[in-house]
Amino acid sequence: MVSENHAARRQVWGAYWASGRLHSCTNAPDRNYEGAVGDFWDGFFAVTRNGARILDLATGNGALPLRVHRTLEGRARVDAIDLAALSPAWYEPARHTEIRFHAGIGMEELPFEDAMFDEVVSQFGFEYADRPRALSEALRVAAPGARLAFVMHHAESVLVNVGHEELEHHAWLGSDAGLLPAALAIVPCLAAIRAGSAPSSAAFAARERYNRAMDELARRASVSKAPDLLLEAREHVHRIIAATGQDASSATAALGRYIRDLEGSRVRTREMVDHALTVSELHSLTEACQRLRPGMRITSAELRQAEGVVAWSWVAGAASAADQTG
Structure with missing residues (x-):
């Protein structure tokens, strides 16, 4: 059963996504995450293999699936989940056949089989979850050798x-x-x-x-x-x-x-504001991942542009995959 808190959050965010916005940053215009965030994802998806299965956590109105579609031109399959109702104005099922949206699903309890995805990604979404449970679920559905990549709010960012x-x-x-x-x-x-x-x-x-x-x-x-x-x-x-x-x-x-x-x-x-990650919280996420999946190479960095720090990036995977993403 959905808790009252989850129900309230679903209503608030569902109404927001119904406005057609592509992202969760309520203080910034829609630009499909240009700048440092866009550069990060361009680098990450540049080495995504053809035929990869990608899971997008807390997709909102599907900014990442849209970027995958434009970058890989249908050569990767995307499942995108969100707790809220979804209203991607750009989405055309007959055209975007490689993308499936799943509304009303939290990151802490994913309806997917073990080791199902080659990449698990999230853009300004993962930090809103019960992070230990969400990380455990993300690793459960990640195949051996899979990559995880999260862009998360930074507690000292401009936003x-x-x-x-x-x-x-x-x-x-x-x-x-x-x-x-x-x-x-x-x-x-x-x-x-x-x-x-x-x-x-x-x-x-x-x-x-x-x-x-x-x-x-x-x-x-x-x-x-x-x-x-x-x-x-x-x-x-x-x-x-x-x-x-x-x-x-x-x-x-x-x-x-x-x-x-x-x-x-x-x-x-x-x-x-409440869910933006401090340095210590980012380190805790890394340590938790290392405990759950020993041997993963994990890198994190501040994403910066002219205005200042805009986000954290966090990437986990095999050493070769992490090296390719910087």
Whole structure:
């Protein structure tokens, strides 16, 4: 049975993947993981043999299966699993015949036979699992000589640092002094005025509260290294307020939907920050793998680009395979 926590996570992530995004980084645009992450996978899949069977853990909307399809042109079979419902907009079963998606499956209990896969991979997904159980399962389904490759969130990466700041923005937006309660308070006052009522003292107070929140948002955005959430909230809320008519219900409902969307974003960002790996946690993963599968060659590295560190890479396999991937 799926736990309440798993059920809640499935709902949050399922809604996110339904938006069509290719990845789990809620603070970055879709670019199919260009830069250091893309370079890592290009190097890894460059030595994937024809006919290989690949398992992608926590696939999301299938960024890795899509990359495999484009790189290997159908010469490798991919099974991709995720706990959430999946909505890969790019996926065409008749065209991508080598790819199969499996929704509602956690990494800790894989429905595959032992020694079934030549490669087990994950991009910003493995770190969200119960890692000891997920690693045990990944090794169980990995064939002798198989390669494992995970790109995982780094606790000191640019993305995680942005995540920490955005969590502060989320907290302020929903606070008593924040923009969202101020917007909810002003909507019925605006509707009443637009229906012909004279402005009341409550309306003046709501307007002042809303203006103070907007001023504070501008101040926070001006000193933030990651102001995108604040700026997007300002634009979205202002658009709803401006469109408020004589009936407050439509604007109130629109604000409610936006608040729910923001809560989903907050949960995803919180998960990213909480599951990003420190150096010691990365070493623990390596040590656990060496205990479970003695003799594997394991390498890990920080993936860096102009902005700074973006992720950890972690590769395990036979010495020759690991050497080929750097």
